[in-house]
Amino acid sequence: MARLRLDRAALNRTFRATSRSEGEIAARQVVARAKVLAPVATGRLRASIRVERRSTFGLRQRWTVGSDVDYAPMVNDGTRPHVIRPRTKKALKFKIGGKTVFAAVVNHPGTRARPFLDRALADVARSRGYSITQR
Structure with a gap:
């Protein structure tokens, strides 16, 4: 699964000031945007895009958006x-x-990269005022 990391300091400030629903809404928007941007041959990749929420010790929330289709990383990152x-x-x-x-x-x-997950995250982050850092 292709992954990008958000600026944690900015997110922590955001989550302190807002509710957990902010993260849920943003994650759902990333899923919706990724489904729009995903290339479609059979529709299997698009249909497999999901969000998973995890919490660390009940305090930190983490949402992972991706696909469990085995070729998703190859489509997103290229080969x-x-x-x-x-x-x-x-x-x-x-x-x-x-x-x-x-x-x-x-x-x-x-194959050339078709970074639908990366673009979805960047689009939603930009529209919500988040900054993105890559590690």
């Missing part, structure tokens, strides 16, 4: 060029231009 080999068969089978192709090895060029 480097890599080699694909068959795991259980002798060859890979795929279609190019309507023709079926078999190959023992494929040099995948990588």
